[in-house]
Amino acid sequence: MGEITGGRLIGKALKAEGVKYIFTLNGGHIYNIFEGCEEEGIKIIDVRHEQVAGHAAEGWSRVTRTPGVAVVTAGPGVTDTVTAVANAYQAPSPMVVIGGNGSVRDWLSGGLQEFDSVTLMRSITNWSEQCATTQRLPDFVATAFRWATTGKLGPSYLEVPMDVINNRVEEDKVVFPTKSRTQARSPGDLELIKDAAKILAEAKHPVVMAGSDVWWCDAAAELRAFVEMIKAPVFLNGMGRGSIPPDHPNVGAQSRRFAMTQADAVVLIGVPLDFRLSFGRSTLIPSDAKVIHIMMDGHEIGRNRAIDVGIIGNAKVILQQLMDTLPGAGIEPTDDWLEKVQEEERGFKAGDEEMIKSDADPIHPMRLVGEIRNFLDPDATIVGDGGDIVTFGARVIRINEPGHWLDPGQFGCLGVGTGFAMAAQLARPGKQILLLNGDGAWGLNGMDMETMVRFKLPVVSVVSNNGGWGQTIHGVKRAYGRALGCYLDQDTRYDKMVEAMGGHGELVEHPDQIRPALERAFASGLPACINVLTDPEASYGTMPGRSQKRIS
Numbered sequence: 001m002g003e004i005t006g007g008r009l010i011g012k013a014l015k016a017e018g019v020k021y022i023f024t025l026n027g028g029h030i031y032n033i034f035e036g037c038e039e040e041g042i043k044i045i046d047v048r049h050e051q052v053a054g055h056a057a058e059g060w061s062r063v064t065r066t067p068g069v070a071v072v073t074a075g076p077g078v079t080d081t082v083t084a085v086a087n088a089y090q091a092p093s094p095m096v097v098i099g100g101n102g103s104v105r106d107w108l109s110g111g112l113q114e115f116d117s118v119t120l121m122r123s124i125t126n127w128s129e130q131c132a133t134t135q136r137l138p139d140f141v142a143t144a145f146r147w148a149t150t151g152k153l154g155p156s157y158l159e160v161p162m163d164v165i166n167n168r169v170e171e172d173k174v175v176f177p178t179k180s181r182t183q184a185r186s187p188g189d190l191e192l193i194k195d196a197a198k199i200l201a202e203a204k205h206p207v208v209m210a211g212s213d214v215w216w217c218d219a220a221a222e223l224r225a226f227v228e229m230i231k232a233p234v235f236l237n238g239m240g241r242g243s244i245p246p247d248h249p250n251v252g253a254q255s256r257r258f259a260m261t262q263a264d265a266v267v268l269i270g271v272p273l274d275f276r277l278s279f280g281r282s283t284l285i286p287s288d289a290k291v292i293h294i295m296m297d298g299h300e301i302g303r304n305r306a307i308d309v310g311i312i313g314n315a316k317v318i319l320q321q322l323m324d325t326l327p328g329a330g331i332e333p334t335d336d337w338l339e340k341v342q343e344e345e346r347g348f349k350a351g352d353e354e355m356i357k358s359d360a361d362p363i364h365p366m367r368l369v370g371e372i373r374n375f376l377d378p379d380a381t382i383v384g385d386g387g388d389i390v391t392f393g394a395r396v397i398r399i400n401e402p403g404h405w406l407d408p409g410q411f412g413c414l415g416v417g418t419g420f421a422m423a424a425q426l427a428r429p430g431k432q433i434l435l436l437n438g439d440g441a442w443g444l445n446g447m448d449m450e451t452m453v454r455f456k457l458p459v460v461s462v463v464s465n466n467g468g469w470g471q472t473i474h475g476v477k478r479a480y481g482r483a484l485g486c487y488l489d490q491d492t493r494y495d496k497m498v499e500a501m502g503g504h505g506e507l508v509e510h511p512d513q514i515r516p517a518l519e520r521a522f523a524s525g526l527p528a529c530i531n532v533l534t535d536p537e538a539s540y541g542t543m544p545g546r547s548q549k550r551i552s
Contacts, residue, residue: 011036013141027073029100054084055419075113103163186313203265213270215239219316231333242399254348280305385417386438387471389464415444452527474539498529
């Protein structure tokens with residue numbers, strides 16, 4: 001068979017894992033991997049900053065349920081990727097990062113960009129190792145994918161020194177792993193399934209909160225059948241958004257606090273009890289409410305609050321187990337509770353519509369996200385990258401299909417947008433991809449709009465330009481009476497910057513300009529930026545509606 005380079009071995013190993021793209025920024029330490037990928041038909045998407053390569057790899061995993069791959073050069077190439085890896089670890093999302101380093105033979109000699117990246121990455125990955133032998137590269141690549149996708153999802157890091165990449169070995173002496181990952185779906189403990197069914201059979205006010213595990217386990221159909229069976233309101237967050245269409249009678253959004261504070265049984269599916277659920281405190285979930293927690297990652301169960309039933313496993317399988325068990329538990333739900341929650345939901349939405357129709361100048365953010373909602377195709381993918389504006393968008397924009405809403409997640413990492421969006425367009429060519437940006441977030445990685453121009457990826461970025469880090473400004477002004485180091489220049493022409501890169505740009509100053517600008521941006525077929533001047537005084541924190549009414 002002849003000799004083969006380490007770079008070609010990596011290309012072959014990635015191809016065996018089904019990889020179509022690598023997201024990267026070139027460097028001498030890793031260049032031979034490019035040659036190997038090119039020879040194996042894997043397309044190279046080279047970006048402007050390694051952080052974007054990492055975000056794109058995570059974005060690919062989020063929209064395809066298969067690990068995305070970032071390949072970054074040694075030293076600062078790896079450290080530039082750390083933020084993206086940390087975001088994927090917190091999310092958690094499966095991805096693989098391959099990083100370069102100096103040659104093994106020169107280790108500790110002070111070579112260019114020599115750096116112990118394996119140790120650095122260990123705290124934010126499921127697995128972090130160096131492959132020091134060219135012949136074993138396929139095995140190490142397979143191992144990285146296995147650790148990323150088995151049990152708790154998350155990133156893997158593989159360090160490959162330059163001489164390992166460049167060395168040649170006899171191909172017939174290389175073992176290429178096959179069937180190296182299980183497709184098993186873990187069921188829940190049957191006794192715990194029975195305990196959960198008993199709680200639900202006795203509940204009068206059950207509430208379901210479903211998050212990213214529903215997406216990763218492909219459990220959207222089971223979730224819908226489950227909430228219909230128990231006649232419970234369901235609220236969706238993270239990658240769980242879109243698992244059930246927003247017009248479904250069980251789906252709520254703005255009434256979440258109302259429902260949670262009235263609940264006597266709460267089912268959490270793939271949702272950690274973190275800050276987004278007030279850490280499970282009684283201010284949101286009553287202390288006497290029964291809590292059923294279903295997670296792929298058992299370490300999350302029991303964090304911050306005592307759990308009545310904690311079930312570890314695959315959400316798709318566990319939900320079916322519950323539905324099979326509930327009839328025998330004697331469940332007899334009525335529509336009364338669900339109707340009370342939906343009545344509250346309708347009240348919130350009616351209040352929203354008044355702001356969505358606002359003709360105020362400067363533009364109210366609710367008018368902006370309302371126009372986006374009314375314009376987008378039902379199968380559009382929305383990427384949120386910002387503070388207040390993304391919270392406004394999540395409240396209003398309809399997500400009709402699972403895997404079509406991408407936001408930073410628990411880590412709250414701004415700058416994810418360009419990477420997530422380019423990955424979404426590569427995975428869903430020809431579909432609408434809208435990137436909803438704050439002006440601060442856009443500035444972090446906006447230069448990679450040029451990458452979209454080079455690769456002809458027609459993402460439309462809508463920038464809510466309020467001249468500052470709005471979510472911080474309003475909070476610290478309430479606390480300190482002023483906001484230091486929080487302001488940006490609202491006259492910054494983000495649209496002109498994208499035009500200069502070869503894309504389409506528009507400035508929007510009045511509400512009636514939003515819809516026509518959206519139409520032109522998507523019709524252009526180019527990466528586009530719509531720079532919308534929004535009201536600096538508008539804050540999601542001052543939005544009406546935090547109902548605390550108790551009902552019997």
